[in-house]
Every structure is written in structure tokens, then in C-alpha cells.
Amino acid sequence: MSDIKNPGNTNPLLAGLRGRCPRCGTGKLFDGLLDITDQCRECGLQFFGADAGDGPAVAGIFILGFGVVGLAWMFELLVQPPLWVHAVVWTPVILASTVGFLRPLKGLTVGLQYKYRAVDEPEKLGGQ
Ligand SMILES: [Zn+2]
Structure with missing residues (x-):
């Protein structure tokens, strides 16, 4: 674990x-593609309490749903391809953009939890 460099300047x-990492801005937040790591290797911030829940998926559904449907609609109006072309074009676009959106949205959720102290709150009396 190294010293925290400019911890106050990290957004x-x-x-x-x-x-x-939302505290130091240098350590990796993810362990793999979408799994949150247990602890930042740079500053030691623990992410055991970080739970993004379904928020990133719901936000991604709204953003991608409007975007992909709009693009598919424009593609249909301009090109008027057969339906199998839509399936071939939009299936990889949806799969790639879903994974591409989910990771930053999950990171943003953990950053929001850190900023508003949803993770580091001290335990309340009674263990709740
Ligand atoms: Zn860190």
C-alpha cells in the first residue's frame, strides 16, 4: 500500500x-470485468459495503433502450433493410454497448456511494 497522492483532488x-478508486483515483475499482474489488491496492479503501444493486442496469436499460431503438428506427427509415439485417446489426451493438455502459455506470454508483458516505458510515448503536 502506497501513500495517497492528492486525495483531496480526486473527484x-x-x-x-x-x-x-473513488478515494485515491489511481487504484483499480474492478477485479475482472464487472466485479468490484475487495480493497483498493493503492490506498486501502475497502469496498465490502459497496453495493451497486440494480441501479446501473436500470440506468443502462433506459439509456441504451432509447439510443438503440432510435438508431434502429432511423436505420429502418433510411435504408429499409430486411428484418434479418436488423438482427445481425443490432444484436452485437446491444451486447457490446451493454457491457460497455454497465462498467462505468457501476463505477459511478460506487463513486456516488463513496461521496455521500453510504459505504464508510460508522455503525449505529445496536449494530444497524
Ligand atoms: Zn484507492
């Missing part, structure tokens, strides 16, 4: 979007 939301 937790931007760091989360980039997949970096």
Missing part, C-alpha cells in the same frame, strides 16, 4: 466512471 464520480 469520486469521475474516478468511478474511469473504473478507479
